[in-house]
Every structure is written in C-alpha cells, then in structure tokens.
Amino acid sequence: MAGIEVTALHKRYPDGTVAVDHVDLSIGDGELFVMLGPSGCGKTTTLRAIAGLARQTTGDIRIGDTLVNDLPPAERDIAMVFQFYALYPHLRTRDNLAFPLRAEGLPKAEVRERVEEAARLMRLGPLLDRRPRRLSGGEQQRVALARALVRRPRAFLMDEPLTNLDAELRADMRTEIKHLQGELGTTMVYVTHDQVEAMSLGHRIAILNKGRVEQIGTPLEVYDRPATLFCAAFIGSPPMNLIEVEVADGKLRGKGGLVLTPPPGLPRDRDLVAGVRPEALEVTEPGAERSVPARVASVEWLGDEIIYVVDHGGERDVRVRMPPTGRFAADAPVGLRHTGGTPAVYDVKTEELVA
Numbered sequence: 001m002a003g004i005e006v007t008a009l010h011k012r013y014p015d016g017t018v019a020v021d022h023v024d025l026s027i028g029d030g031e032l033f034v035m036l037g038p039s040g041c042g043k044t045t046t047l048r049a050i051a052g053l054a055r056q057t058t059g060d061i062r063i064g065d066t067l068v069n070d071l072p073p074a075e076r077d078i079a080m081v082f083q084f085y086a087l088y089p090h091l092r093t094r095d096n097l098a099f100p101l102r103a104e105g106l107p108k109a110e111v112r113e114r115v116e117e118a119a120r121l122m123r124l125g126p127l128l129d130r131r132p133r134r135l136s137g138g139e140q141q142r143v144a145l146a147r148a149l150v151r152r153p154r155a156f157l158m159d160e161p162l163t164n165l166d167a168e169l170r171a172d173m174r175t176e177i178k179h180l181q182g183e184l185g186t187t188m189v190y191v192t193h194d195q196v197e198a199m200s201l202g203h204r205i206a207i208l209n210k211g212r213v214e215q216i217g218t219p220l221e222v223y224d225r226p227a228t229l230f231c232a233a234f235i236g237s238p239p240m241n242l243i244e245v246e247v248a249d250g251k252l253r254g255k256g257g258l259v260l261t262p263p264p265g266l267p268r269d270r271d272l273v274a275g276v277r278p279e280a281l282e283v284t285e286p287g288a289e290r291s292v293p294a295r296v297a298s299v300e301w302l303g304d305e306i307i308y309v310v311d312h313g314g315e316r317d318v319r320v321r322m323p324p325t326g327r328f329a330a331d332a333p334v335g336l337r338h339t340g341g342t343p344a345v346y347d348v349k350t351e352e353l354v355a
C-alpha cells in the first residue's frame with residue numbers, strides 16, 4: 001500500500017487546452033480520496049496521469065516512495081475501474097477475474113485462491129460461472145471491481161464507476177465500495193461529479209474547477225466552510241444562498257434586511273457576500289421576532305422536508321429548508337429569519353472566503 005503525491009501537475013493537450021493547471025494533491029496511505037467537480041474540470045485527466053494512461057506536460061507523481069513519471073501503467077502497481085465495465089464478453093466471471101493474474105504468470109493455486117477471495121469480498125459466488133451478458137449492470141460492475149481487487153494493487157483509481165447504474169444500485173454499491181476500502185485499507189482515488197457520492201464516500205474531497213483545486217477538506221469542512229464562491233455554489237442541494245451583505249455598527253445585514261451573526265475578523269471596505277445554508281434559515285409567521293417581511297414564491301414538498309423559495313426586500317429566490325410541519329402556501333406573506341450559527345463570508349472580488 002502507498003500514499004500518492006501529485007506535485008504541480010500540469011497538462012496541456014496538443015490543441016492547447018489546459019486540462020490540469022498546477023494541481024497539488026497529497027493523498028494519504030489508506031485514504032479514500034475523492035476528486036469532485038463539474039464536467040471538464042480535469043478530474044479524469046488527473047486520474048489518468050496518476051494511472052500512467054496520459055502523460056502530464058509537467059509535474060511529478062509519486063506512488064509510495066517511487067517517482068512514477070516514466071513508468072508505464074502496468075509497472076505502477078495500481079488498478080483502475082472505469083464507468084464502463086470492460087469485461088471480456090466471452091469469459092465467465094471466474095475467468096474474467098483470473099485473467100489479469102494469469103497474464104502475470106501467477107501459479108494456478110494462487111490464482112484460484114485470489115479469485116475466491118475477491119469473489120467472497122464482492123459476493124460473487126453464485127455468479128462465477130456466468131458470462132457478462134447474463135449479468136445485470138450492477139453485477140457486471142461488481143465483477144469489474146473484483147477484477148481490480150484480485151491484483152492486490154497498492155492503490156485503486158476509480159473513474160465514475162457507478163455512473164451507469166440506477167439510483168438504488170448506486171447507493172448500494174457506494175456502501176459496498178466504502179466498506180471494502182475500509183476492510184482492505186488500500187488507498188483509493190475516486191473521481192465523480194456527484195456531490196452526494198463524494199460526501200458519502202470520501203475521507204477527504206478535492207473540489208476541482210477549470211483544472212485547478214478550489215478546496216481540499218473533509219466532507220464536513222467543505223460543507224460548513226466552502227473555501228470559494230465556486231465551492232459554495234457547487235456543494236449542497238439546494239446550494240448555499242449567497243446574500244449580499246453590509247457591515248454596520250458591528251452588525252451583518254443582508255441587502256434585503258436579513259440580520260446575520262457576524263463572524264469575527266470581517267474585513268472592512270470590501271463588497272461581501274454571505275453564504276447561508278437553506279437549513280440555517282426559517283420561514284415564520286409575518287412579523288415574528290427578528291424576521292424580515294418576505295413572500296413565498298414557491299414550495300417544494302419532499303416528504304421529509306420542505307424547500308421554500310422566498311423573496312424579501314429585493315433579494316429573490318432565497319431557499320429555506322425546513323421540516324414538513326407548519327406549511328406556508330405559495331404567495332403567502334411570511335417572515336424570514338436566520339437561525340443557525342455564523343455564515344461563511346466571501347469577498348465578491350476575489351471570490352474567496354474571508355471570515
């Protein structure tokens with residue numbers, strides 16, 4: 001097993017596209033590290049560079065103590081799982097699993113032992129004698145994962161491995177991957193554009209945008225204190241409300257009148273925006289204490305919670321997440337107040353967290 005160090009990784013494709021722009025990552029031994037970002041942010045290029053499938057323009061990659069820049073993929077001792085299962089259609093599960101081991105020339109008994117162990121871990125016992133076309137999508141993906149496991153690599157690299165599965169299977173496989181990674185303790189780098197997947201899987205998450213790292217942190221850190229406006233708008237569903245604010249008399253006040261608790265160390269003379277999570281706001285009866293007058297623009301009832309979209313004092317589309325009690329109807333005059341903690345505050349110009 002091994003950690004992975006990516007230093008000043010830069011990738012420029014021949015057509016001039018800069019896909020990765022000086023990325024630094026320090027991934028711990030045994031860590032489940034997620035790279036998250038929108039389509040085109042450079043996740044796959046970074047992962048392929050680690051795997052040795054795409055050569056970086058500049059920068060270094062170390063796996064364990066080895067500088068692997070010049071090593072071909074097969075010598076990096078990593079296993080990669082893609083969104084497409086890439087199983088051999090003519091081979092039964094057991095032979096699909098054994099294939100990479102036979103290719104390495106391992107003795108028969110060892111091949112059998114490793115295949116059995118991977119089949120046990122991925123619960124493939126009943127499927128060992130089937131060919132891929134007789135397996136469901138989820139089963140095929142489990143076989144693909146098992147085929148990565150049998151090699152006992154120093155690290156797993158996963159590129160959106162669950163994309164082609166339906167929602168329920170995705171959730172099951174997510175749990176399975178997390179459990180498996182915990183049990184094996186093998187370093188894993190997992191690429192996804194799905195924040196729910198990232199939050200539920202990752203020990204830490206790197207949020208990428210336009211080839212650069214915007215933030216690296218635990219799921220809690222990136223949720224509570226997004227480092228940039230990009231992260232604030234990207235993480236959370238619905239995302240943070242970004243409310244223009246002013247500081248006056250030691251108070252932090254939204255342009256629409258909403259009163260917020262000021263975090264310490266607020267800079268002066270800058271245009272500021274506060275990031276307020278929907279669950280840190282509350283829709284009240286009109287005139288309730290500390291509330292500002294508002295109007296419900298629309299209501300989404302999701303069973304276990306309600307999302308209100310509220311307008312107040314010129315601020316539009318503020319989202320509020322509440323338990324499904326005390327419902328207010330669309331168009332109703334209501335109050336809006338801040339209930340939770342201190343907000344994250346951003347400098348409009350630099351787009352970075354300042355307090």
Ligand code: ATP
Pocket residue numbers: 013014015017018019037038039040041042043044045046193
């Ligand atoms: P997705 O989630 O859509 O796969 P990604 O975050 O993995 O996106 P990359 O596939 O790494 O992003 O692509 C990063 C950027 O590099 C994009 O702008 C993409 O268009 C560009 N790119 C990728 N491969 C090539 C290539 N072979 N030649 C030129 N540009 C490329």
